[in-house]
Amino acid sequence: MWKFIVRRLLIALPQILLLSVLVFLMAQMMPGDALSGLIDPNIDPAAIEAQRERLGLNDPWHIQYVDWITGVVTEGDLGRSFRYKMDVTEIIGQRLVNTFWLSLVTLIFTYLIAIPLGITSGRYNDTFRDQMITGYTYVGFATPLFIFALVALWILGFQFGWFPTGGSVSPGLTPGTFEYFLSRLHHLILPALSMALITTVNTVQYLRSEIIDTKQKDFIITARAKGASESRVYNRHILRNSLLPIAAFFGFEITGLIGGTIFVETIYSYPGMGQLFIESINLRDYSVVIAVVLLLGIASILGALLSDIILSLVDPRIRIK
Amino acid sequence: MKIVETTNAVENLNIENINKSPSGVSIIWREIMRDKLALISLVFLLLVTTLVYGISLFLDLDQIVKIDLFAIHEPPSSDFWLGTDYGGRDVFGQLIIGTRNSLTIGFLVTLMTGLIGVTFGLTAGFFGGHIDNIMMRVLDFFIILPFLMIVIVFVSIVPNYSIISFSLIMTAFLWMGIARLIRSKALQERELDYAQASKTLGTPRWKIMFGQVLPNVSSLIIVTMTLNLAANIGLESGLSFLGFGFPEETPSLGTLLSYARNPQTLENRWWIWMPAAILIFLLMLSVRNVGEALKRATDARQRRG
Numbered sequence: 004m005w006k007f008i009v010r011r012l013l014i015a016l017p018q019i020l021l022l023s024v025l026v027f028l029m030a031q032m033m034p035g036d037a038l039s040g041l042i043d044p045n046i047d048p049a050a051i052e053a054q055r056e057r058l059g060l061n062d063p064w065h066i067q068y069v070d071w072i073t074g075v076v077t078e079g080d081l082g083r084s085f086r087y088k089m090d091v092t093e094i095i096g097q098r099l100v101n102t103f104w105l106s107l108v109t110l111i112f113t114y115l116i117a118i119p120l121g122i123t124s125g126r127y128n129d130t131f132r133d134q135m136i137t138g139y140t141y142v143g144f145a146t147p148l149f150i151f152a153l154v155a156l157w158i159l160g161f162q163f164g165w166f167p168t169g170g171s172v173s174p175g176l177t178p179g180t181f182e183y184f185l186s187r188l189h190h191l192i193l194p195a196l197s198m199a200l201i202t203t204v205n206t207v208q209y210l211r212s213e214i215i216d217t218k219q220k221d222f223i224i225t226a227r228a229k230g231a232s233e234s235r236v237y238n239r240h241i242l243r244n245s246l247l248p249i250a251a252f253f254g255f256e257i258t259g260l261i262g263g264t265i266f267v268e269t270i271y272s273y274p275g276m277g278q279l280f281i282e283s284i285n286l287r288d289y290s291v292v293i294a295v296v297l298l299l300g301i302a303s304i305l306g307a308l309l310s311d312i313i314l315s316l317v318d319p320r321i322r323i324k
Numbered sequence: 325m326k327i328v329e330t331t332n333a334v335e336n337l338n339i340e341n342i343n344k345s346p347s348g349v350s351i352i353w354r355e356i357m358r359d360k361l362a363l364i365s366l367v368f369l370l371l372v373t374t375l376v377y378g379i380s381l382f383l384d385l386d387q388i389v390k391i392d393l394f395a396i397h398e399p400p401s402s403d404f405w406l407g408t409d410y411g412g413r414d415v416f417g418q419l420i421i422g423t424r425n426s427l428t429i430g431f432l433v434t435l436m437t438g439l440i441g442v443t444f445g446l447t448a449g450f451f452g453g454h455i456d457n458i459m460m461r462v463l464d465f466f467i468i469l470p471f472l473m474i475v476i477v478f479v480s481i482v483p484n485y486s487i488i489s490f491s492l493i494m495t496a497f498l499w500m501g502i503a504r505l506i507r508s509k510a511l512q513e514r515e516l517d518y519a520q521a522s523k524t525l526g527t528p529r530w531k532i533m534f535g536q537v538l539p540n541v542s543s544l545i546i547v548t549m550t551l552n553l554a555a556n557i558g559l560e561s562g563l564s565f566l567g568f569g570f571p572e573e574t575p576s577l578g579t580l581l582s583y584a585r586n587p588q589t590l591e592n593r594w595w596i597w598m599p600a601a602i603l604i605f606l607l608m609l610s611v612r613n614v615g616e617a618l619k620r621a622t623d624a625r626q627r628r629g
Binding site: 303 | 461464465468469470471472473474476477478480481554558561562565566567568581584585587590591594597601604605608609612
């Protein structure tokens with residue numbers, strides 16, 4: 004077991020390193036550098052040149068990379084945003100919290116939808132109920148998230164007015180009060196639900212085929228032969244086998260969630276990482292862009308790592324040699 | 325003597341009664357004919373494709389994308405079937421050109437990812453061992469990247485951005501799915517008798533790979549590429565929607581949808597973005613329907629026909 008975890012870590016660490024190199028090279032390709040946001044046109048070009056030399060901006064790229072990565076790892080120094088005139092870490096902080104809540108509520112919805120639907124569809128396969136659910140997954144696969152989110156916002160937000168059409172909380176409420184909490188929840192539901200309804204179809208289908216597979220296994224026949232009731236067969240024997248891999252998949256969901264939040268936060272103007280990313284890239288605030296890509300990239304590497312480890316705990320067959 | 329006679333009889337019987345096994349094309353055709361949904365989808369796809377490519381030959385692109393300040397945000401009328409956008413440009417014309425552009429880039433990216441993915445997967449699977457190991461680590465890294473963000477960053481920093489660079493950037497981060505699939509299939513195929521026999525006879529490796537293994541995995545490739553086409557149309561429109569796909573002067577289904585990022589347009593001028601949304605949905609759904617029918621045709625256990 005420990006051997007597997009160590010081996011899996013040995014794959015993840017170079018991935019993070021490679022990601023940081025890629026991100027750094029992207030930063031090098033971007034116009035401007037750490038100084039361009041601060042430069043006053045009245046400063047003597049020679050002084051700027053001296054400053055560039057002092058900051059090491061004229062060094063070859065690998066030396067600059069080492070400087071940069073040491074700063075990131077030892078001091079958490081991700082640079083300054085020239086739009087906000089603040090440290091990038093400060094800007095990201097609040098946004099990260101918002102995105103965290105959005106992702107959490109989305110995940111909860113995803114499983115709340117997937118588990119009952121998947122179980123019904125797998126248990127009563129090829130019945131009318133199953134056909135309805137399979138029909139939903141079929142349509143869900145063909146619907147791009149952003150179109151679904153747009154239509155949901157148009158109908159439920161604008162036409163019916165049931166949900167707010169933007170932001171993360173209504174203005175004028177004090178943090179900490181119950182109204183504040185309710186308002187935040189109200190702002191979260193529509194974005195999270197529209198993301199969950201589309202991303203959940205994978206899990207529903209997986210659960211369905213998993214249950215149909217397990218249903219025909221010998222140990223289920225044995226359980227029935229022993230006289231276990233139908234509900235006991237499903238709740239104790241089949242679900243235990245089929246739900247565990249689903250639970251482990253949530254690490255892989257992180258990569259999907261990152262893509263999803265970019266769309267959903269842009270459409271619902273929800274102030275999270277995805278929206279910050281799009282805003283910053285449009286305003287050419289590249290130090291923020293780089294930091295967001297690096298952080299979320301690491302998040303998805305760690306998510307996959309987590310899922311692999313959980314999966315290997317649950318199912319010893321997949322441990323890599 | 326008796327025995328020989330009976331075997332002869334059996335052989336004669338075989339020749340008369342057993343048809344040749346049906347060819348791949350006829351199996352696919354039968355499967356699509358049996359599945360009415362797939363048939364309708366195929367007809368719809370062919371219709372849309374011919375229409376948009378046909379009509380766009382007669383449309384004047386410059387006329388459509390020319391800004392007309394006297395016709396801003398006109399509602400649908402007999403002049404402008406779907407109204408005009410904020411630059412006074414005809415939305416219906418943009419829809420035709422846009423569908424054509426979206427389909428073109430969808431086909432282009434699917435073909436390029438297919439080419440790279442199949443070559444990568446065949447090489448890794450067929451050679452196996454250390455080569456496979458190293459190639460799979462590379463693939464794992466690409467798969468883990470947050471696709472959307474990386475593509476957006478590249479789109480915004482590439483100098484002389486054009487349609488070609490857009491499809492190249494998309495291709496660079498989309499070839500992994502098909503590569504992984506082909507690799508696992510190639511791993512199985514190379515152990516089979518025909519591949520082993522060829523190897524024993526001294527056939528060069530590249531000949532076995534591309535002349536023998538490739539035809540045997542071709543059905544899988546076709547199915548995967550069809551399903552990828554649906555996904556790629558969605559991805560292109562998503563990126564264009566965010567403003568990092570087609571530039572606005574080149575309309576696509578996604579750029580039409582991006583007008584809906586303006587709350588005014590989203591709330592009150594549904595005729596600008598709704599047709600594009602419905603069209604993307606129908607295109608993706610029908611490509612998937614055809615893909616699923618193809619998938620069943622390649623797997624004898626799932627066939628309906």
